[in-house]
Amino acid sequence: MSTQNTTRPDLNAVLAGFGGQGILFMGKAIAYAGLLDGREVSWLPSYGPEMRGGTANCSVCISDEQICSPLVTAPDALVVMNQPSFEKFVDTVKPGGVVVVESSIISAKVTRDDVTVHYVPATTLAEEHGLKGLANIILMGKLLAATGFATRETMADTIAKIVPAKKAHLIPRNIEAVELGFKY
Amino acid sequence: MAIVFQKPASLTDAPLHYCPGCTHGIIHRLVAEAIDGLDAQGSTVGVAPVGCAVFAYNYFNTDMIEAPHGRAPAVATGVKRVCPQNLVFTYQGDGDLAAIGTAETVHAASRGENITIIFVNNAIYGMTGGQMAPTSLPGQVTQTSPYGRDVKTAGHPIRVCEMLATLSGTAYAERVAVDSVPNIRKAGKAIRKAFELQKQGAGFTIVEVLSTCPTNWGLNPVESLEWVRTDMMPYYPLGVYKDITAGEGTK
Amino acid sequence: MRVLMKGNEALAEAAVRAGCRHFFGYPITPQTELAAYMAKRLPKIDGVFLQAESEIAAINMVLGAAAAGARVMTSSSSPGISLKTEGISYIAGSDLPALIINVQRGGPGLGGIQPSQADYWQATKAPGHGDLHILVFAPNSVQEMVDTVQNAFDLADEYRMPAMILADGMLGQMMEPVTLPDEGEIQLPQKPWATNGHGGNRPRNIANSLYIEAAELEHLVRERFARYAEIEQKHVQVEQIGVDDADFVVVAYGATARVCQAAVRAARAKGIKAGLLRPITLWPFPTQAIAEAANHVQAFLTVEMSMGQMVDDVRLAVNGKVPVAFYGRTGGIIPTPQEVLEQIEKIAEGGQA
Missing domain, CATH: 3.40.50.970 (Thiamin diphosphate (ThDP)-binding fold, Pyr/PP domains)
Structure with missing residues (x-):
């Protein structure tokens, strides 16, 4: 799974779900991992009324080159955490892309056969492992495994950096969540 | 030879442009005397309005800013927040302060902005030729209330001191007039007190001065002074509406 | 850091x-x-x-x-x-x-x-x-x-x-x-x-x-x-990417310029000699840089998130020497690189965008 070779793949991801599921935080974590790897990154959230109780989504790009458009309209990776986002974004994924589906919330299946789909019942997994509230991080772990946007070591460093100091005790649980998703 | 009377240092030598019988000149002098009295000429920044007093920046011998119409309290806020040690005042008419600039006035007061407003109320728009002002009296004939101000359609005149006295940020609000020598003396004291309170950091201070507009009232200067007494004062009673130092022995 | x-x-x-x-x-x-x-x-x-x-x-x-x-x-x-x-x-x-x-x-x-x-x-x-x-x-x-x-x-x-x-x-x-x-x-x-x-x-x-x-x-x-x-x-500031040898130049500023940069890159990959001219100062406007480019390019394409505003200044600078096309999205829609690429291709084929 190591991606420590000379040509690291670009990531153009869309993450989407309900407000409150930690979509934007997941996006920041991915972008931060790219930053720690010394790469170019961008994070662009949806904003406005839709954030307040509705759907939230963000675009995240990681590249070794300058990022042109931070708005991802044809993602090579998609993480969806609710049904409306599933319906809205699955068809936008580039052929050959990766889709990570929160399958404890979304019962639908992807009918396309030109993308790789990973169904991860992240909310159920989180509850089973005493990681309530970390479904987003579990899904990020799966995305990490599926795309190799960073190394697991970088991801662990990222978690340590972006978890607020007041919640430092949550760092091990977040790393556990990444690993859980990575290996699922 | 002893000098018994002279122009305040805080006034320039520029001849005032005001109409005969207008009391702006008296009020300018009282403001300048108050600045001189506090030895504050060098630390004062004045803000002129849009209206008859728009050229006030030519008359006060201090640093001056000419503000957009109604915005003087906001401009003064900007100055004061940069230079809290300075004496900052605005000089505004009734249209500037109580119509187009009501929001700026009310919010400067509610913030307890440590500035002083000299509010010249003559119940009419003078500069533009005598239109109805927010403070024009019920029944008052003006260019834009030719049949007399009908409160049913044109609303009621605003009593500014009474309104601002309700706000917690207002430290001092007094209404005075310059229609007689005793009242001019009282007006001078009120302005001085407002400046002193600002120096002490007390908060927002306002002195409303009932003033004349012989030109647009269609009265001669003497009649105008009489009209202030007979018509304006009953609607706008003179007095102190707020004084946070009142309980402390200073009257 | x-x-x-x-x-x-x-x-x-x-x-x-x-x-x-x-x-x-x-x-x-x-x-x-x-x-x-x-x-x-x-x-x-x-x-x-x-x-x-x-x-x-x-x-x-x-x-x-x-x-x-x-x-x-x-x-x-x-x-x-x-x-x-x-x-x-x-x-x-x-x-x-x-x-x-x-x-x-x-x-x-x-x-x-x-x-x-x-x-x-x-x-x-x-x-x-x-x-x-x-x-x-x-x-x-x-x-x-x-x-x-x-x-x-x-x-x-x-x-x-x-x-x-x-x-x-x-x-x-x-x-x-x-x-x-x-x-x-x-x-x-x-x-x-x-x-x-x-x-x-x-x-x-x-x-x-x-x-x-x-x-x-x-x-x-x-x-x-x-x-x-x-x-x-x-104090005019302008960025020019691949304008020197370009046949077609896209003019765009701000966020739109990034979208256009992707489109220009894609156009070059398809063999179209496209360039990007990006005004960094809008006033003063890079009139001179655009006028100079107008001496050797075949056409300009201005792209904005509006119905076409800066395009006025581009046309004044070009002063009729070559055609200036416009493509815009408005109301809060961000144009995609694909959309811009299609416009570049259309112009390169000799049609007007």
């Missing part, structure tokens, strides 16, 4: 590091984070953050603080900027420096809250009533926004005029890595004209925009325009 920052917050921190200690503003989406950042940051460094009762009050507080000699700023978004235009005109007419940030959203009216570039005309042609210009900068990344802030403040001070950073909802909301300038002491220029109390040491200063004598006003405006002419000579 590179840190990940939101555009709005990066603008605020850059302003602090450029020596700005006074901020007056009013809440509006999508610039909110900028004011919120200042509300947190400025009180800790003896600065002033004041949430005004209105956009109008905020810009007039800026006027007062600028007159008093402070390095001062405000920020807003399109409908709020409309309210500020009165104050901007007075600030320009009183020869005062200030920084205004417009994180544009869709209009007219209340419009929308998604990114837009529909305030180009307002910023460059009529940022207030009267004969005037303001400096207008259009950065295209969080880093360039940071780098623009100090320059905007400095030029505003040098020429005693308002400066505007014309951003948009995308640049304001997105996060990118930035390297911030050092947090050192900033040496601000002397402002002998400031109305901050003469102290008996100098003649009194007056900040004023009223000139009743027509001849006096004309003289003053002409003097101001002589300064504008100097700025047009010395």
Whole structure:
């Protein structure tokens, strides 16, 4: 799974779900991992009324080159955490892309056969492992495994950096969540 | 030879442009005397309005800013927040302060902005030729209330001191007039007190001065002074509406 | 050190590091984070953050603080900027420096809250009533926004005029890595004209925009325009990517320029000799650079998040030498690289976009 070779793949991801599921935080974590790897990154959230109780989504790009458009309209990776986002974004994924589906919330299946789909019942997994509230991080772990946007070591460093100091005790649980998703 | 009377240092030598019988000149002098009295000429920044007093920046011998119409309290806020040690005042008419600039006035007061407003109320728009002002009296004939101000359609005149006295940020609000020598003396004291309170950091201070507009009232200067007494004062009673130092022995 | 920052917050921190200690503003989406950042940051460094009762009050507080000699700023978004235009005109007419940030959203009216570039005309042609210009900068990344802030403040001070950073909802909301300038002491220029109390040491200063004598006003405006002419000579900023050998040049600014850069790259990959000309200053406008390109390209394509505003200035610069096509999305829609590429292809095939 190591991606420590000379040509690291670009990531153009869309993450989407309900407000409150930690979509934007997941996006920041991915972008931060790219930053720690010394790469170019961008994070662009949806904003406005839709954030307040509705759907939230963000675009995240990681590249070794300058990022042109931070708005991802044809993602090579998609993480969806609710049904409306599933319906809205699955068809936008580039052929050959990766889709990570929160399958404890979304019962639908992807009918396309030109993308790789990973169904991860992240909310159920989180509850089973005493990681309530970390479904987003579990899904990020799966995305990490599926795309190799960073190394697991970088991801662990990222978690340590972006978890607020007041919640430092949550760092091990977040790393556990990444690993859980990575290996699922 | 002893000098018994002279122009305040805080006034320039520029001849005032005001109409005969207008009391702006008296009020300018009282403001300048108050600045001189506090030895504050060098630390004062004045803000002129849009209206008859728009050229006030030519008359006060201090640093001056000419503000957009109604915005003087906001401009003064900007100055004061940069230079809290300075004496900052605005000089505004009734249209500037109580119509187009009501929001700026009310919010400067509610913030307890440590500035002083000299509010010249003559119940009419003078500069533009005598239109109805927010403070024009019920029944008052003006260019834009030719049949007399009908409160049913044109609303009621605003009593500014009474309104601002309700706000917690207002430290001092007094209404005075310059229609007689005793009242001019009282007006001078009120302005001085407002400046002193600002120096002490007390908060927002306002002195409303009932003033004349012989030109647009269609009265001669003497009649105008009489009209202030007979018509304006009953609607706008003179007095102190707020004084946070009142309980402390200073009257 | 590179840190990940939101555009709005990066603008605020850059302003602090450029020596700005006074901020007056009013809440509006999508610039909110900028004011919120200042509300947190400025009180800790003896600065002033004041949430005004209105956009109008905020810009007039800026006027007062600028007159008093402070390095001062405000920020807003399109409908709020409309309210500020009165104050901007007075600030320009009183020869005062200030920084205004417009994180544009869709209009007219209340419009929308998604990114837009529909305030180009307002910023460059009529940022207030009267004969005037303001400096207008259009950065295209969080880093360039940071780098623009100090320059905007400095030029505003040098020429005693308002400066505007014309951003948009995308640049304001997105996060990118930035390297911030050092947090050192900033040496601000002397402002002998400031109305901050003469102290008996100098003649009194007056900040004023009223000139009743027509001849006096004309003289003053002409003097101001002589300064504008100097700025047009010395301070145009433009980025050109692959313009030298290009047959087709896309002209775009701000966030749209990034989309276009992807499209131009894709066009080159398909064998179309496309280039990108990106105005970084919108006023002064890079007329010269466009006129020079017009000597060797076959056609221009202007792309904006509007129905076509900057395209007017591009056509004036091209002056009829070659066709200038336009492609725009509006209302808060961001054009995609694919859409722009299709337009480039259409032009390359000889058709008009």
